[in-house]
Amino acid sequence: MTIVDTTVWVDYLRGFSNLETEYLDRTLAVERLGLTDLILCEVLQGVDGEGSAARVLRELRRFEIFDTGGKQLAVESAKNFRTLRRQGRTVRKTIDCLIATFCLVHGHSLLHRDHDFEHFERLLGLRVIRP
Numbered sequence: 001m002t003i004v005d006t007t008v009w010v011d012y013l014r015g016f017s018n019l020e021t022e023y024l025d026r027t028l029a030v031e032r033l034g035l036t037d038l039i040l041c042e043v044l045q046g047v048d049g050e051g052s053a054a055r056v057l058r059e060l061r062r063f064e065i066f067d068t069g070g071k072q073l074a075v076e077s078a079k080n081f082r083t084l085r086r087q088g089r090t091v092r093k094t095i096d097c098l099i100a101t102f103c104l105v106h107g108h109s110l111l112h113r114d115h116d117f118e119h120f121e122r123l124l125g126l127r128v129i130r131p
Contacts (some may be wrong), residue, residue: 001032001064002129003103005112006042009035013043013056020113023131034064036102038095068102077101080124089119100126 004024012021027033035043040060047053077097084091091097093116100120103110109127110117120126 001034001106002027002109002111003034003036003066003099004039004063005035005099005110005114005117006039007113008111009039009043009060010046011113013059018113019131020111020129023111023129032064034066034108035060036066036068036099038068038098040065042095066102066106068098073098073101073105076105080104080120084119084123087123089123091116091119100124103127 008020008024011018012024024033040057043060044053044056047056077094077100080101081091081094081097091100096114096116100110100117102108104120104124104126107127109129111129111131117126117128121128
C-alpha cells in the first residue's frame with residue numbers, strides 16, 4: 001500500500017504537474033493507494049467552499065482512508081520525533097510525524113513532496129516512492 005501525502009493530493013487536485021502527481025496519475029488504477037484521516041483533514045481544509053469540499057471528499061473516498069489516531073501511535077510518533085531531534089533533524093509538523101510513523105508501523109510506502117519525511121526515510125527506514 002502506498003499512502004499519498006497531502007502535498008501530492010493538493011498539487012494533483014490543483015492540476016499541477018510534477019514527478020509525484022504524474023506518478024499518482026499513472027498508478028491510480030493499477031496500484032493500491034490510500035490516505036490517512038489526517039491527510040484527508042489537511043486536504044479538505046485547503047478547499048474553498050462546501051460544494052468543492054464535497055466533490056473532493058467524494059473523489060478521495062474512492063481510496064482507502066485509514067484512522068491514525070490512538071495512544072500507541074501518539075507515543076511512537078513522539079519517540080520518533082525525539083530520535084530525529086537527537087540526531088539534529090527537527091520535524092516541523094506534528095502531523096508529519098504521525099503520518100510517517102503510521103507508515104512505518106504498518107509497513108506502508110509514502111508518496112510525498114515534503115522534505116521533513118526525508119529524515120524518516122534516511123534515519124528510520126521509511127519507504128518512500130521516488131518517481
